[in-house]
Amino acid sequence: MSRRPRAVVVVTGSELVRGERTDRNGPFLAAEALSHGLAPARITIVGDAPAELEAVLREGLEADACLISGGLGPTHDDRTVELVAHAAGIELVVDEDLEREIESISRAFSERMRRPYADFAPGVTKQATRPVSARSIGLAGTAPGLVFRAPTGCVVVVLPGPPGELRRLWPNALASEPMKELLETTRPPGRRVLRLFGVSESAVARALDEAGGDGDGVDATICAREFEIHVDLVADAGAEERADELDAALTERLEEWLFARDERRVEELVLSLADARGLRLATAESCTGGMVAARLTGISGSSASFVGGVVAYSNEVKEAELDVPEELLVKHGAVSAEAAAAMAEGARRRLGADVAVAVTGVAGPEGGTAEKPVGRVHLHAAGPDGSLARMLDLPGDREQVRVRAAVTALHLLRALLTGSREEAA
Amino acid sequence: MSRRPRAVVVVTGSELVRGERTDRNGPFLAAEALSHGLAPARITIVGDAPAELEAVLREGLEADACLISGGLGPTHDDRTVELVAHAAGIELVVDEDLEREIESISRAFSERMRRPYADFAPGVTKQATRPVSARSIGLAGTAPGLVFRAPTGCVVVVLPGPPGELRRLWPNALASEPMKELLETTRPPGRRVLRLFGVSESAVARALDEAGGDGDGVDATICAREFEIHVDLVADAGAEERADELDAALTERLEEWLFARDERRVEELVLSLADARGLRLATAESCTGGMVAARLTGISGSSASFVGGVVAYSNEVKEAELDVPEELLVKHGAVSAEAAAAMAEGARRRLGADVAVAVTGVAGPEGGTAEKPVGRVHLHAAGPDGSLARMLDLPGDREQVRVRAAVTALHLLRALLTGSREEAA
Numbered sequence: 001m002s003r004r005p006r007a008v009v010v011v012t013g014s015e016l017v018r019g020e021r022t023d024r025n026g027p028f029l030a031a032e033a034l035s036h037g038l039a040p041a042r043i044t045i046v047g048d049a050p051a052e053l054e055a056v057l058r059e060g061l062e063a064d065a066c067l068i069s070g071g072l073g074p075t076h077d078d079r080t081v082e083l084v085a086h087a088a089g090i091e092l093v094v095d096e097d098l099e100r101e102i103e104s105i106s107r108a109f110s111e112r113m114r115r116p117y118a119d120f121a122p123g124v125t126k127q128a129t130r131p132v133s134a135r136s137i138g139l140a141g142t143a144p145g146l147v148f149r150a151p152t153g154c155v156v157v158v159l160p161g162p163p164g165e166l167r168r169l170w171p172n173a174l175a176s177e178p179m180k181e182l183l184e185t186t187r188p189p190g191r192r193v194l195r196l197f198g199v200s201e202s203a204v205a206r207a208l209d210e211a212g213g214d215g216d217g218v219d220a221t222i223c224a225r226e227f228e229i230h231v232d233l234v235a236d237a238g239a240e241e242r243a244d245e246l247d248a249a250l251t252e253r254l255e256e257w258l259f260a261r262d263e264r265r266v267e268e269l270v271l272s273l274a275d276a277r278g279l280r281l282a283t284a285e286s287c288t289g290g291m292v293a294a295r296l297t298g299i300s301g302s303s304a305s306f307v308g309g310v311v312a313y314s315n316e317v318k319e320a321e322l323d324v325p326e327e328l329l330v331k332h333g334a335v336s337a338e339a340a341a342a343m344a345e346g347a348r349r350r351l352g353a354d355v356a357v358a359v360t361g362v363a364g365p366e367g368g369t370a371e372k373p374v375g376r377v378h379l380h381a382a383g384p385d386g387s388l389a390r391m392l393d394l395p396g397d398r399e400q401v402r403v404r405a406a407v408t409a410l411h412l413l414r415a416l417l418t419g420s421r422e423e424a425a
Numbered sequence: 426m427s428r429r430p431r432a433v434v435v436v437t438g439s440e441l442v443r444g445e446r447t448d449r450n451g452p453f454l455a456a457e458a459l460s461h462g463l464a465p466a467r468i469t470i471v472g473d474a475p476a477e478l479e480a481v482l483r484e485g486l487e488a489d490a491c492l493i494s495g496g497l498g499p500t501h502d503d504r505t506v507e508l509v510a511h512a513a514g515i516e517l518v519v520d521e522d523l524e525r526e527i528e529s530i531s532r533a534f535s536e537r538m539r540r541p542y543a544d545f546a547p548g549v550t551k552q553a554t555r556p557v558s559a560r561s562i563g564l565a566g567t568a569p570g571l572v573f574r575a576p577t578g579c580v581v582v583v584l585p586g587p588p589g590e591l592r593r594l595w596p597n598a599l600a601s602e603p604m605k606e607l608l609e610t611t612r613p614p615g616r617r618v619l620r621l622f623g624v625s626e627s628a629v630a631r632a633l634d635e636a637g638g639d640g641d642g643v644d645a646t647i648c649a650r651e652f653e654i655h656v657d658l659v660a661d662a663g664a665e666e667r668a669d670e671l672d673a674a675l676t677e678r679l680e681e682w683l684f685a686r687d688e689r690r691v692e693e694l695v696l697s698l699a700d701a702r703g704l705r706l707a708t709a710e711s712c713t714g715g716m717v718a719a720r721l722t723g724i725s726g727s728s729a730s731f732v733g734g735v736v737a738y739s740n741e742v743k744e745a746e747l748d749v750p751e752e753l754l755v756k757h758g759a760v761s762a763e764a765a766a767a768m769a770e771g772a773r774r775r776l777g778a779d780v781a782v783a784v785t786g787v788a789g790p791e792g793g794t795a796e797k798p799v800g801r802v803h804l805h806a807a808g809p810d811g812s813l814a815r816m817l818d819l820p821g822d823r824e825q826v827r828v829r830a831a832v833t834a835l836h837l838l839r840a841l842l843t844g845s846r847e848e849a850a
Contacts, residue, residue, distance in 0.1 A: 013648075014644070014646040014648075014657075015646055015648050015655070015657065016452075016468075017455060017465050017466070017467060017468060018455055018456060018459050018657075018659075019451070019452035019454070019455030019456030019457075019458075019459065019468075020452075020456065020657070021452070021648075021650075022447060022448075022452050023447075023452075024447065026444070026470065027441075027444035027445075027446070027447050027448075028444060029444070030442060030443055030444030031443060031445065032444075033444075034444065040442050040443055040444065040472075041442070041471070041472070041474070041477050042442060042469055042470060042471045042472075042477065042481060043441075043442060043444075043469070043470040043471075044467055044468070044469045044470075045451065045467060045468040045470075046466070046467045046468075047465075047466070047467075048646075049466070052466050052467065056467060059484075073626065074626075074627050074630070075626070075627065075630035075647060076634075076638075077645075077646065112818075113625065115625075115628070119627060119628065119631060120627060123627055141820070162649075164821055164822050164824060164825045165821075168822065219439075221439070221440045221443070221445050223440060223445050223446050225446075230445075232445060234443075283715075283736070285715075287722075288719070288722075289718050289719050289722025289723070289727075289731075290708075290710075290714075290715025290716065290717070290719040290722065290734060290736065291719045292715070293715030293738075294713070294714050294715040294716045294719050296714070297712075297713075297714025297715065297736070297738060297788075297827075298823070298824065298827070300788075300789070300790055300791060300823055301791065302714075302738075303739065306714075306738055307738055307739040307741065307742055308735065308736045308737050308738040308739055308742035309715060309735075309736035310734075310735055310736070310746070311708070311718040311733045311735070311736070312733050313718075313722060313727075313728055313732055313733040313734075314728065314732040314733055316732065316777055317732050317733035317776050317777075320775070320776070320777070321733070321735070321746065321775065321776065350745070350746065351745070352741055352742070352745070363725075364725070365725055366725060366726065398723070399723065402722075402723070
């Protein structure tokens with residue numbers, strides 16, 4: 001089994017190192033490195049203090065690959081390019097092609113904002129400055145991503161901090177010459193994923209033990225994520241057979257909760273199930289306040305199936321927009337199986353949908369009672385072939401209760417659309 | 426001006442360094458360090474490979490404080506205590522008091538699980554092993570948190586990985602002798618925040634330069650976040666006056682875009698403005714698909730002002746639920762100033778709200794035309810005293826367009842509720 005090349009991730013950002021914001025780029029880059037056959041060794045988050053940042057970059061250059069995020073902006077405290085060049089002992093140059101490109105973007109922007117271009121000019125030259133051996137892999141706004149090989153042999157990738165922009169430029173980094181050369185020396189580990197819903201993390205851990213556990217070139221991780229359990233099996237080259245056996249043994253034990261063997265999110269599965277059957281979807285939300293609709297509409301092309309939703313926060317809106325009878329709300333309360341069912345039927349009828357899911361609950365921290373405590377959520381999914389209902393008592397704070405309720409609503413829709421009744425029972 | 430003691434955070438966990446899970450302990454410990462007067466210099470996430478972990482710990486010991494999370498479990502790959510002792514050059518001992526305490530917890534656990542105590546015994550001795558100069562600061566499950574001063578002078582705090590347990594033991598770390606001694610040498614920094622909307626990051630950077638820039642004990646960071654610009658001024662002890670001056674100079678230059686001097690999110694401001702005036706709020710969303718409503722309902726107590734919303738994704742729902750005239754949609758299209766205005770008025774009337782905001786746009790990546798490209802968004806906020814409209818051409822991918830449209834919708838509501846018309850023009 002060959003040693004995998006060592007990758008170090010460096011994330012810069014003062015607000016990140018002060019803990020004011022949680023970094024998303026480090027985990028993304030580490031997971032990508034792993035999936036392409038590199039061994040992510042560390043993720044270091046550092047601020048913009050020059051000495052500290054340069055020291056961390058210098059450590060990064062000792063690895064086979066150093067993936068860097070952030071510090072590419074136009075301002076004085078964006079020092080990544082300057083410092084990584086210094087740490088690597090490479091000269092900086094102003095790239096004239098880049099400068100022209102960034103200038104034209106900045107000019108268009110200054111016109112749209114009706115501000116003088118002179119405000120932008122110093123930033124343009126700064127952002128067009130690169131280590132002499134580096135190549136641009138494309139712009140994010142006015143910041144170029146860069147790739148070069150350092151004198152240490154390390155392949156250095158410099159990417160912008162905003163997560164969307166970093167992810168957009170990352171494929172270009174993978175396609176760059178230095179990175180292609182590095183990845184030719186390794187093989188992506190075999191990776192298998194199991195996505196489960198409705199089972200506990202410890203039950204999955206026990207199933208893994210019973211299936212023989214990991215080791216012998218296969219690494220298993222079990223991770224609870226928004227109420228789903230994600231199992232990843234990563235197999236070194238040569239350990240594929242062992243990984244297949246473990247996969248089969250786990251699948252046998254956990255089949256009833258398995259909903260995906262790939263990375264697609266549950267909202268994508270719901271939309272493709274609906275699309276395949278030509279069914280129109282709608283939502284009726286109280287405690288989740290639009291989160292279910294927002295997740296469905298986050299998927300490009302969702303308008304093929306999703307027609308809309310009602311966020312019925314007050315009882316008046318439940319009555320007026322979802323035809324929930326006032327008597328029902330008086331008798332059973334807004335957080336009840338009856339209200340959830342009426343909301344789902346109301347959404348189908350009023351929004352002209354075939355299938356609707358409704359969520360109503362007590363998200364907290366206020367509003368709980370002995371009878372209906374914080375975390376109590378009723379869900380109801382209804383379609384042309386029947387309906388599924390579910391009651392939950394969710395642990396956690398307001399945000400956790402809402403996220404878990406939204407995820408469960410999407411899984412209820414998935415169960416209804418696949419016809420797997422027993423699973424949603 | 427005294428230099429603040431340098432703190433390094435080390436987080437161990439294989440699933441964290443592989444990017445399969447996002448670390449929460451690093452940001453927590455860094456923010457805590459900062460608020461107690463330490464300077465968080467870096468957060469390093471590392472797996473359980475012994476050489477890599479020991480190298481990271483060795484770097485941590487060069488700081489004034491090294492705060493370590495994870496790797497305290499009973500199994501063979503939990504190596505934090507052993508490796509930090511080795512890196513610091515301190516002998517390990519089995520702490521007999523600790524061993525008795527952990528044993529009694531493990532015996533109770535083995536009885537509850539109906540498994541022989543022999544399964545647990547090796548883990549008990551392992552978890553009772555500590556560097557000879559370390560003191561336990563309490564148990565999390567069967568793992569003790571530890572504090573000691575290394576020969577380098579560094580105060581080392583070792584805490585369990587599960588975030589709830591780490592947070593529970595952290596106050597004990599602060600109260601320990603070595604940490605108290607360290608914190609006596611420093612003072613918590615003064616921190617001032619400016620939250621801006623409607624101005625570019627580079628214009629704020631220029632204002633900072635014109636105001637004299639940072640330095641002299643004041644650290645300024647400018648951070649673009651979902652279309653807002655967040656400015657943080659962190660002042661060392663003794664630099665308060667300088668920070669006050671910089672704050673005043675920045676405020677003078679940026680006042681028209683300043684919307685908050687604290688950490689409250691725009692949705693909180695919107696809700697308190699509405700609540701103070703007794704106004705009921707509603708939303709009408711197309712491209713944001715429920716994100717505006719979800720953000721408003723994310724705030725506890727939002728039901729005092731927020732009545733509900735309609736996610737009108739299809740034209741049929743815009744007509745049926747928001748009374749947008751079919752002719753209007755035919756003539757101007759669903760992405761138009763006219764449609765946004767009709768949606769907002771429809772939401773007010775249909776949902777019984779005083780104030781409503783509407784968003785309609787092309788989130789992409791499909792659906793753009795020459796006339797209405799991807800990123801084109803129309804917003805309209807309407808209330809009893811008038812209305813505000815806005816058209817945007819947003820850069821970015823589907824998620825960014827949606828997030829930015831949602832943030833702008835919330836700021837439009839805020840502007841309408843504060844009566845600051847010019848700002849939203």
